[in-house]
Amino acid sequence: MKREIIQTQDGSTTIHLEEWNESYHSKHGAIQEAKHVFIKNGLSLFKNKKLSILEIGFGTGLNTFISFLEAQKMNQIIDYLGVEAYPVAAEEILAMNYVDELDAGEQLAVFEKMHQSAWNEKIVLDNHFSLTKRQQFFQDIDDVAQFDLIYFDAFGYRVQPELWSTAIFQKMYDALKENGVLVTYAARGVVKRSMIEVGFRVEKLEGPPGKREMFRAFK
Numbered sequence: 001m002k003r004e005i006i007q008t009q010d011g012s013t014t015i016h017l018e019e020w021n022e023s024y025h026s027k028h029g030a031i032q033e034a035k036h037v038f039i040k041n042g043l044s045l046f047k048n049k050k051l052s053i054l055e056i057g058f059g060t061g062l063n064t065f066i067s068f069l070e071a072q073k074m075n076q077i078i079d080y081l082g083v084e085a086y087p088v089a090a091e092e093i094l095a096m097n098y099v100d101e102l103d104a105g106e107q108l109a110v111f112e113k114m115h116q117s118a119w120n121e122k123i124v125l126d127n128h129f130s131l132t133k134r135q136q137f138f139q140d141i142d143d144v145a146q147f148d149l150i151y152f153d154a155f156g157y158r159v160q161p162e163l164w165s166t167a168i169f170q171k172m173y174d175a176l177k178e179n180g181v182l183v184t185y186a187a188r189g190v191v192k193r194s195m196i197e198v199g200f201r202v203e204k205l206e207g208p209p210g211k212r213e214m215f216r217a218f219k
Helices: 031-041 062-074 090-094 103-115 166-175 190-200
Strands: 003-007 013-017 051-056 078-084 122-126 127-137 149-154 176-184 201-206 212-216
Touching: 003 051, 013 212, 031 062, 031 176, 031 212, 051 062, 062 078, 062 103, 062 127, 103 122, 149 166, 166 176, 190 201
Parallel strands: 051 078, 051 149, 078 127, 149 176
Antiparallel strands: 003 013, 122 127, 176 212, 201 212
8 A cells, every 4th residue: 555754734744545545644734633632632631640541553653752742741650552553664754753843852862762662562761651562453452441541543434444343442441441531533423323332421522623523432
């Protein structure tokens, strides 16, 4: 499948898959989307609390890196697990402009370490943030009551509906601790029904730039 690095409307880059006409992030702004969906409507609920995060779709590491920067800013301790079935190649990662666009030049070494570290091994990025990258298909996740927060950032329902099934959301529900939260950019009715079916309480929120709505779900 042909892959192309493109610039989104906020200046940050993403990877576009031509065959699917699908990108890893919103074309309206990769960084804006990440901050709105996962930080503003997810991480910000857990201020001053040590927490464990599961990301569904580690991808380019953008959500992870922004969460790391937030942990520094908020003096928050985060244990982060990013699951990815098909890791992005190193040359593509190095072509991403996130460090510059986030004005985080002093953390370039951290961004590089995130991507140069071995898969399936926990690393400590600093005294606030530990990271494990797990190469795994989403349907094989079997964690139980391990996470406070899930970033659900899989490819869209249009191209991979199987990643938005009731079976997958059952795994997400099981993986969360009691009162845990799942946030996603998605806002399709079929996704909401699957979430509710497994026990989530779902609310609709204002979406990121270019998208009218998004979902947040509570266990």
